[in-house]
Amino acid sequence: MVLEAAELEKQLGDLPAWQCQSGRLVRTLTFRNFADALDFVNRVGKLAEEANHHPDILLHNWNQVTLTLWTHDAGGLTLLDVNLAHKIDAVAS
Template sequence: MENLENEIKKLENWKKKDKKLEKNFKFRDFVEAFSFITKIALIAEKMDHHPDIKLSYNSVDIGLTTHDINGISSNDITLARKIDELL
């Protein structure tokens, strides 16, 4: 678990909260935000690891957790990195 904590600290602007990794993303408009979500969906489906996503006009909130262990796993770290690479 200590290694996971170090990896979480390396993530840019991701916050650990209630057994989840969370991050907010802002975009110019709804279409740009929705496009971002679509890209995340394709990555998540390939990984078979699906995030919680909330869209509000140009704001996207992402929550990552591994339900099987009721907490954060290496899959969440990997998905967070892939999401950040989309920007």
């Protein structure tokens, strides 16, 4: 079920590093080098496989990773996205 605006705003309070852009959760992280960025992408990939929920992942500028979350089949943001964002934040710290 797609989150209503009020619920989404409440959920984003717990995800300060994420921005809501065009109905999607987006976060960009910068790493020391390409190897660290790639390692992070692989860790996110493992989380995504475990959750059976897959973000768009862009590795760019050799050390930056941008993640975009939304639930394609629901047509918007759901608790699946929020939960995966929390898991991603845990491996990002």
